[in-house]
Amino acid sequence: DSGVTQTPKHLITATGQRVTLRCSPRSGDLSVYWYQQSLDQGLQFLIQYYNGEERAKGNILERFSAQQFPDLHSELNLSSLELGDSALYFCASSVGTSGSLDNEQFFGPGTRLTVL
């Protein structure tokens, strides 16, 4: 158990809908990262938040947005869902002090999203 929790574990929805994925980082970790793992795109970095602020952005679609709340949990919002958004979405956390490239990231179990 990494200490990172993600809810829900599974989510099935229809095209055009909007969903919210939730992540609680390990106690004491200030950084949260979101990743998407799909069969055709592999593992892709989406976005990083550190202590409530966006710090790095990857291949995140405009239909997707994220935020990190004062209690440090994070939510990833996916809207106007398409079939191709079906994937495993991981959240990871790290201590994340700025400038430390060697901070280990601890991954949550993931949320499997299926868009029908």
Add this chain to the structure above:
Amino acid sequence: AQKITQTQPGMFVQEKEAVTLDCTYDTSDPSYGLFWYKQPSSGEMIFLIYQGSYDQQNATEGRYSLNFQKARKSANLVISASQLGDSAMYFCAMREAGGTGGFKTIFGAGTRLFVKA
């Protein structure tokens, strides 16, 4: 642009033997970190080992070692004394500073390792 290449989609190894999983990377940033993760069939991502771009010595963690050849831009994972439980997907990843104090991590396509009894 940053890039991670894992050229072995699948590998077989006999139990108790050593195996090397290849990874090459491309970056123009002098400061970066290289990681290996294991993803068993259950789906979770497990951190295995880290190598910093300025580290002089190769990283080791138990049965895992990282063969870091900076000039060749390679970061191969060596698993010694393979066990049946090592059967999994293995991802090489590179982390770079992403501006505004953040970090971007890019992953390779992965290598699926099968350990034979």
